[in-house]
Amino acid sequence: MRLRVVSLVLAALLAPATASAQVTDEPAYVRTMAMGGAQRAVGNNNETLNWNPAGIAMRKRYEFDAQYLYAARDAANAFNVSIVDSTTGPVAGGVSYTYLRSGPRDAGIHRLQMAFGVQLSESLAVGISGRHVFGGYTLSGAAETDPKLWAGDVGVLARISDHLQIGVSARNLIRDERSELTRRDIGAGIAYVDEAVIVTAEADWDLEDKKRATAFRGGAEYVAGGSFPLRLGYARQAYIGNDGQDGDESLIGGGIGILIATGSVNAGYQQSLTRDGIWKMSFGLSLAF
Numbered sequence: 001m002r003l004r005v006v007s008l009v010l011a012a013l014l015a016p017a018t019a020s021a022q023v024t025d026e027p028a029y030v031r032t033m034a035m036g037g038a039q040r041a042v043g044n045n046n047e048t049l050n051w052n053p054a055g056i057a058m059r060k061r062y063e064f065d066a067q068y069l070y071a072a073r074d075a076a077n078a079f080n081v082s083i084v085d086s087t088t089g090p091v092a093g094g095v096s097y098t099y100l101r102s103g104p105r106d107a108g109i110h111r112l113q114m115a116f117g118v119q120l121s122e123s124l125a126v127g128i129s130g131r132h133v134f135g136g137y138t139l140s141g142a143a144e145t146d147p148k149l150w151a152g153d154v155g156v157l158a159r160i161s162d163h164l165q166i167g168v169s170a171r172n173l174i175r176d177e178r179s180e181l182t183r184r185d186i187g188a189g190i191a192y193v194d195e196a197v198i199v200t201a202e203a204d205w206d207l208e209d210k211k212r213a214t215a216f217r218g219g220a221e222y223v224a225g226g227s228f229p230l231r232l233g234y235a236r237q238a239y240i241g242n243d244g245q246d247g248d249e250s251l252i253g254g255g256i257g258i259l260i261a262t263g264s265v266n267a268g269y270q271q272s273l274t275r276d277g278i279w280k281m282s283f284g285l286s287l288a289f
Contacts, residue, residue: 024137024180026050026171029080030067030282034255034268035219036233038200041167041189043125043157045286046082049094049115051187052155052169053127056084057092057117063263067284072277076102092117092127106144107137109181115153123159128152133181151175151182165191167202184208189217196223213238219253229257231268239275249274263287 029047032039039047043055046065062085069078078100086092098111110133117127133149155169167189172182189202201218219233233253240246255268263286272278 026183028069028282029065030069030255030266030268030284031221031231031257033069033270033280033282034231034233034253034266035198035200035221036217036235036251036253036270037215038189038191038202038217038219038233038235040155040169040187040202040204041157041165041191041200042193042198043165043167044193044198046084046094046096049082049084049096049113049129051171052157052167053094053115053129053153054117054125054155054157054167054169055127056094056115057086057119057125057127058157058159058165060087062087062289064287064289065284067282069280069282071280073280074102074105074107076100076105076107086117090118092119094129102137105137107135109133109135109137109147125157127155127157131182133179147179147181149176149179149182163192163194165193167191178208196226197221209240223259227259229255229259229264229266231255231257233270247274249278262289 028037031045032047039051043052043058046063048055065082067080078098080098082096084094094115096113100109111131113129113131115127115129117125119125130152133147136144136146138144151172152174153169153171154173157165157167159165170186172184175182184207185204186207187202187204189200191198191200198221204215206213215235215237217235221229221231223229231254235251239249250273251270252273253268253270255266257264257266266284268282270280
C-alpha cells in the first residue's frame with residue numbers, strides 16, 4: 001500500500017555562488033546542478049518544485065526525494081526532502097523542506113515550500129507555489145539578519161510535440177518584502193525529453209540587479225544501458241563576490257546516477273572555471289511509488 005505523507009516541506013539545496021554570500025543563494029538540486037541549472041522546461045522530477053511548479057502536473061507520479069549538498073564557498077551544508085503527488089486527484093501537489101547550515105556565516109536557514117499544478121490539457125500545465133524562508137545568518141561587515149519571508153512563484157509548461165517542451169516561470173514574483181533570499185527572476189527554456197535522452201537550454205533574467213542581469217544555461221542527460229544516467233551541464237552567469245567585486249563566470253557540471261527498482265541514486269558536481277575555490281557537490285535518493 002502506497003505511503004501517504006502529510007508534512008510541511010520544501011525547496012532545495014542552495015545553488016552556485018552569485019550573490020554576496022552562498023547562504024543567500026536560491027535552491028538547486030543534484031540533477032539540476034549537474035545539468036548547468038537548466039530545469040524550467042524539463043519537469044520530470046521533484047527538482048521542478050523550485051524552478052517551474054507547472055512541472056509537477058505534466059507527468060503522473062508519486063515521488064519522494066532526499067538530498068544533501070556541500071558548497072565550498074562559506075562551507076555550506078544543505079539537506080532537502082520533497083514529495084510530489086500528481087496521481088491522487090486532478091490537482092498535483094508538492095511540498096519540500098531545506099535546511100542550510102554554514103558555520104563561517106553563522107547561518108541556519110529554513111525554506112518551506114508548497115506547490116500546486118493543474119494539467120489543462122495533454123500538452124499544457126500551469127502551476128503556482130508559495131515559500132516561507134526563515135532563520136538567521138551574518139554577512140561580512142554586517143549585523144546578524146533574522147529573515148521571516150513569504151514569496152510565491154508561477155509557471156507554465158507546454159509540450160509542443162511528442163518530445164519537445166517549453167517552460168516559462170517567474171520566481172518570487174509575489175513576496176512580502178525585498179530580500180537577497182527571495183530575488184525575483186524570470187526564465188524560459190526548451191527541452192527535448194524522452195526515456196533515454198534529455199537536452200535542454202534556458203535563459204533567465206534577474207529583475208532587480210543589473211549586475212546579474214542575464215544567465216544562460218544548458219545541459220544533457222543520457223541513460224546508458226537503460227540504468228545509468230550520465231549528466232553534463234554548462235552555465236554562463238554574473239556574480240558578485242564577498243569582496244564586492246563582480247564579473248561574469250562560466251560553470252561546468254556533471255553527474256551520474258543508477259536506476260533502482262523503485263527510483264534512483266544520484267550524484268552531481270559543479271565548479272567555476274573563472275574563480276578558484278567555487279565548487280559544490282550533491283548526493284540524492286529518489287523513490288517513486
